[in-house]
Amino acid sequence: MRVYLDNNATTIVDPxxxxxxxxxxxxxxxxxxxxHQFGSESHPALRAAMDQLYTGINAxxxxxxxxxxxxxxxxxxxxxxxxNDTILxxxxxxxxxxEVEHPAVGASCKFLESLGVKVxxxxxxxxxxxxxxxxxxxxxxxxxLVSIMWANNETGMLFPIEEIGAxxxxxxxLFHTDAVQAIxxxxxxxxxxxxxxxxxxxxxxHGPKGVGGLYIRNGQALSPFFHGGEHMGGRRSGTLNVAGIxxxxxxxxxxxxxxxxxxxxxxxxxxKLEDALLQIPETFVVGTKEQRVPNTILISVKGIxxxxxxxxxxxxxxxxxxxxxxxxxxxxxxxxxxxxxxxADLAHTALRLSLSRFTTDEEIDFAIEVIQKxxxxxxxxxxxxxxxxxxxxxxx
Amino acid sequence: xxxNSLIGGSIWEEYxxxxxxxxxxxxNMGELTEEDAKNMGGKLVVADFGAESCGDAVRLYWIVDExxxxxxxxxxxxxxxxxxxxxxxTMAELCIGKTVSEAVKITNIDVEKAMRDNPDIxxxxxxxxxxxxMAYDVIKAAAAxxxxxxxxxxxxxxxxxxxxxxxxxxxxxxxxxxxxxxVEEITNYTKAGAFCKSCVKPGxxxxxxxxxxxxxxxxxxxxxxxxxxxxxxxxxxxxxxVNFDDLTVVKKFQQIEAAIDENIRPMLVMDGGNLEILDIxxxxxxxxxxxxxxxxxxxxxxxxxxxxxxxxxxxxQEKLSKxxxxxxx
Ligand SMILES: Cc1ncc(COP(=O)(O)O)c(C=O)c1O
Ligand code: FES
Numbered sequence: 001m002r003v004y005l006d007n008n009a010t011t012i013v014d015p016x017x018x019x020x021x022x023x024x025x026x027x028x029x030x031x032x033x034x035x036h037q038f039g040s041e042s043h044p045a046l047r048a049a050m051d052q053l054y055t056g057i058n059a060x061x062x063x064x065x066x067x068x069x070x071x072x073x074x075x076x077x078x079x080x081x082x083x084n085d086t087i088l089x090x091x092x093x094x095x096x097x098x099e100v101e102h103p104a105v106g107a108s109c110k111f112l113e114s115l116g117v118k119v120x121x122x123x124x125x126x127x128x129x130x131x132x133x134x135x136x137x138x139x140x141x142x143x144x145l146v147s148i149m150w151a152n153n154e155t156g157m158l159f160p161i162e163e164i165g166a167x168x169x170x171x172x173x174l175f176h177t178d179a180v181q182a183i184x185x186x187x188x189x190x191x192x193x194x195x196x197x198x199x200x201x202x203x204x205x206h207g208p209k210g211v212g213g214l215y216i217r218n219g220q221a222l223s224p225f226f227h228g229g230e231h232m233g234g235r236r237s238g239t240l241n242v243a244g245i246x247x248x249x250x251x252x253x254x255x256x257x258x259x260x261x262x263x264x265x266x267x268x269x270x271x272k273l274e275d276a277l278l279q280i281p282e283t284f285v286v287g288t289k290e291q292r293v294p295n296t297i298l299i300s301v302k303g304i305x306x307x308x309x310x311x312x313x314x315x316x317x318x319x320x321x322x323x324x325x326x327x328x329x330x331x332x333x334x335x336x337x338x339x340x341x342x343x344a345d346l347a348h349t350a351l352r353l354s355l356s357r358f359t360t361d362e363e364i365d366f367a368i369e370v371i372q373k374x375x376x377x378x379x380x381x382x383x384x385x386x387x388x389x390x391x392x393x394x395x396x
Numbered sequence: 397x398x399x400n401s402l403i404g405g406s407i408w409e410e411y412x413x414x415x416x417x418x419x420x421x422x423x424n425m426g427e428l429t430e431e432d433a434k435n436m437g438g439k440l441v442v443a444d445f446g447a448e449s450c451g452d453a454v455r456l457y458w459i460v461d462e463x464x465x466x467x468x469x470x471x472x473x474x475x476x477x478x479x480x481x482x483x484x485x486t487m488a489e490l491c492i493g494k495t496v497s498e499a500v501k502i503t504n505i506d507v508e509k510a511m512r513d514n515p516d517i518x519x520x521x522x523x524x525x526x527x528x529x530m531a532y533d534v535i536k537a538a539a540a541x542x543x544x545x546x547x548x549x550x551x552x553x554x555x556x557x558x559x560x561x562x563x564x565x566x567x568x569x570x571x572x573x574x575x576x577x578x579v580e581e582i583t584n585y586t587k588a589g590a591f592c593k594s595c596v597k598p599g600x601x602x603x604x605x606x607x608x609x610x611x612x613x614x615x616x617x618x619x620x621x622x623x624x625x626x627x628x629x630x631x632x633x634x635x636x637x638v639n640f641d642d643l644t645v646v647k648k649f650q651q652i653e654a655a656i657d658e659n660i661r662p663m664l665v666m667d668g669g670n671l672e673i674l675d676i677x678x679x680x681x682x683x684x685x686x687x688x689x690x691x692x693x694x695x696x697x698x699x700x701x702x703x704x705x706x707x708x709x710x711x712x713q714e715k716l717s718k719x720x721x722x723x724x725x
Contacts, residue, residue: 305451307477311408311419326451326477326527348451380425381481383455384448386473387427395444396453396475 002317003363007204008153008181008296008354009321013247014206020045020250021208024243032240033231042242049249053213056252057179057198058189062218066236067211067245071180074199074214075104075147077225077236078176082145083112085223092144094118096173098130099339100154105147105178106335118142127287128155128340132163139167145174150182150198154323154336154352155286156296158186165194174220180204180212184255185262185293196220202244206356207251211244258357267294269364270355274299276368280375286340295355298323300346301375303384309351312374318367323350410521411479412513418482424489425481426471428457437461438468443538446530450602452476454484456534458491460542465495472534479520479527486510487531500539500550503561504528525559526592526601532558556606559591564606571615579608624654628715640717641682649676652686655715660708669694671708674725686712687723 004012024045030038032046053065068074079095086092097109099121109119120138122130130148139146146168151158161177168175176197182188184205190198197220201212216222216235228237267289274285274297282302301309306324313320323334324347337347353367379385388394411419433440438459446453453476459469470488474481486507491499507528511519520527533547540547553563570576570585579596583589589608594600597609628651640651653673664670670691677685688708690697697704701724709722 303448303475305475305477305480308419308481311478314408315420324451324477326480345448348448381422381473382475383444383453383473384475386455387429388442388455389430389440392442396447396455 001363001366002319003359003367004319005353005355005359005363005367006319006321007356007359008156008352010203010209011206011356012358013203013208014251014254016254017207017247017250021243021247024246028242032242033229042246045246046240046242049245052249052253056188056256057183057200057215058191059215060191060218063190064216064218064233064235066214066216066232067240067248068214068236069210069238069241070212071102071178071199071201071204072104072212073225074201074212075102075176075178076108077214078197078199078222079105079108079112079145079147081223081225082174083115083117085221086144087112087117090144092142094120094140094142095145095147096120096122096135096138096143097147098122098124098149098159100124100128100152100336101147101149102153102178102180105149109147122148124339126340127291128152128157128336129159129287129291132160132167135164136167139171139173143171143173145176147176147178150177150179150188150193151185151293152336153181154334154350155298155340156181156292156354157287158182158291158293161193161195168196169194181293181296183252184258185295187256187259190215190217197222202248202251205251205255206358208244208247211241211248213248261357262294266355266357266359269359269361270295270297273297273353273355273364273368277301277371280372286346297353299351299353300349301351302345302349303382304375304378305348306350308378309374312378313370316370316374318370321352321354323352324348407521407524410518411482411524412511412517412519414511414513415479415482415519418485418511419478422472422481422485424471424485424492425473427473428459428469428471432469433459436468439542441538441542443534443541445534445537446476448475452480452527452530454480454530454534456484456488456491456538458538458542460496465497465542467491467494467496467499476527476530477524479524480530482511483507483528483531484534487528487535491535496539496542499535502532502535504532504558505561507531522559522591523593524591526594529558554606556604556608556611557586557588557591557595559595560587560589562586562588564611567608567611568615571612572619575619576612577616579612582608582612621654621657624650625658627651628655628658641684641719645676645678648684649673651716652676652712652720655712656708659711659715664692664694664704667694667697668692669697683719683721684717685721685723687725689725 024042028041032039032042059065095109095117097105113119122134124130148159148164150161165175174196177195178199179188180201183200196217198215203209224235226237231237231240271289277283277299284300286298305326306322307326310322323337337350340346383396428440430440436459438461441458441460443456454472454474457471458467460467470491472484472488474484490502508519536547536550553565556562556564556567566586567582567588576582589596592601594602595604595608597607671688672691674687674689705722705724712720
């Protein structure tokens with residue numbers, strides 16, 4: 001049995017999504033901007049996809065949802081173009097974000113810092129969420145942008161987006177949210193949330209990889225990141241990824257339809273897994289179940305280093321993820337784990353399990369069994385649970 | 397970069413089969429107790445290295461024959477990633493049958509080599525080399541505990557890069573001998589910095605006492621100083637092919653600075669003073685005007701505009717050129 005529990009990294013393409021995409025490779029392959037039937041025959045599907053996207057996040061027809069290549073592009077675009085538009089050629093010099101953003105936001109802000117921009121990284125509590133008062137205190141009349149994620153990719157923790165949106169609106173500051181981990185897991189409504197910019201990525205909600213979007217509120221200026229032809233109304237150049245857009249539209253529609261299923265069934269399976277794992281002594285999970293998207297668990301298993309855990313799970317057919325430094329190619333510890341900091345060990349013992357609407361009861365039962373066995377084996381090796389004679393002065 | 401690094405590979409694909417097997421079934425995992433020691437007629441030694449909060453921790457158990465100092469049994473327990481487990485296991489294996497003094501000579505490189513399938517292919521990817529360092533450190537800790545000495549006493553040189561076991565002396569030497577100017581060159585020559593990269597600059601996986609960037613900068617500064625000294629000495633002895641008066645302002649500045657460093661500063665510093673060169677101007681009559689400022693005790697000293705000034709001027713005139721004039725400000 002193979003069980004995929006890494007849906008925050010990417011998801012299976014829903015076969016229904018794939019079916020919608022297929023005709024746009026070998027049959028209707030024309031460039032939609034060309035003046036002939038090869039080009040125009042993809043227009044109905046593109047329009048339908050745009051409708052699905054607009055409906056999915058409750059955008060107005062006057063707002064823009066610009067198709068990008070991924071959420072990394074969307075995030076980079078907002079942050080770097082705000083720099084060009086209002087910092088380099090304006091009188092603002094400050095951006096506010098959090099310590100636990102995805103690197104697509106975090107590293108972009110670090111880059112702007114190297115160009116002299118002031119960046120405030122709001123700290124998070126042991127649940128991994130920011131304090132709203134910190135945000136209020138950080139905003140000044142020099143603040144050009146607030147960029148705070150909707151849901152965190154490691155912990156699944158939800159941020160108070162509506163509240164943040166209201167504060168930014170009141171203070172007259174632009175607000176961007178990285179909603180990559182929220183779409184398809186909880187209702188996302190750009191009107192209610194008062195966001196000016198919102199990033200998303202198809203492959204996180206059972207769409208294809210390499211296509212994403214940036215929502216831009218009606219009338220909001222943002223200089224292009226990709227200059228070129230007149231695609232996407234001149235906002236983002238590059239020949240349209242027709243199959244990708246069609247797939248993303250369908251994926252959005254299905255994801256929104258499945259929100260109740262997510263809230264009830266995915267949540268039930270997640271809770272079943274979580275409750276079973278918390279039976280293991282010396283484990284803890286970041287954040288309460290209610291404060292999280294319904295599919296994610298970030299659990300710390302004392303005495304077991306994350307990469308060793310992934311190894312054992314993988315040997316048994318289970319794919320999961322860890323924030324452990326030892327598992328990253330650069331051996332860098334995960335800033336989210338460090339920022340949460342609650343128990344220093346989290347940085348080394350974190351195991352992330354993320355489900356999807358395709359996860360089954362049998363898979364969860366199997367996963368529980370495998371994880372329990374891995375814990376027994378690896379704790380038997382672990383020095384945390386090692387014998388020491390009375391005279392031994394432990395340095396562990 | 398290049399083709400193989402653009403699509404990030406799985407680090408697991410670079411583990412040797414031996415490493416993978418040891419991760420699944422470590423042979424020497426476990427504990428040894430006083431009871432075991434009594435049964436085997438030896439002394440129990442227990443040593444720790446690392447901490448769970450650092451991501452790596454290992455406890456090593458030995459039973460040592462007190463008469464021969466031979467390690468009769470070795471076991472380990474380890475908190476860490478798979479390669480840390482595999483290296484700890486190999487380390488324990490390598491200890492068995494050796495004397496304590498022999499065991500101390502086992503390095504992380506021996507551990508890594510022992511885990512290779514093919515003698516020419518590393519057992520772990522470069523960044524994982526560091527996991528075997530812990531295995532080496534815990535042996536030292538065990539030996540220190542057995543002999544009742546400090547673990548540092550087993551190390552006679554300062555190791556800058558633990559992964560590649562390269563000492564401070566070696567690094568300084570290759571920089572000087574090969575006139576290296578970048579950290580990448582140091583890595584190419586010595587392999588220091590080729591693995592976990594902690595030793596390259598602050599902020600890596602582990603905090604260090606010495607970093608390659610600092611050693612490079614300091615050694616280059618020493619080399620530059622030596623070079624200038626050599627030039628000024630050569631001139632004193634009349635070996636220099638280039639006349640001081642024909643040098644560029646920058647070179648003149650360097651030579652004057654070096655000559656002051658060598659011949660004048662030590663005396664001033666002894667009296668609690670110093671001086672700095674503010675500017676150098678070349679007149680059309682071939683005269684080089686050197687503007688200086690006295691610092692510390694010198695700045696108020698009565699002889700600074702008479703005796704000391706005369707001394708400085710005559711030293712520079714003698715060593716470098718008759719056409720030097722000193723102007724204190
Ligand atoms: C919160 C968050 N933002 C951005 C991204 C980047 O998405 P993409 O892969 O589409 O660039 C991810 C995916 O890992 C994510 O989890
Ligand atoms: S200490 Fe790891 S590469 Fe130098």
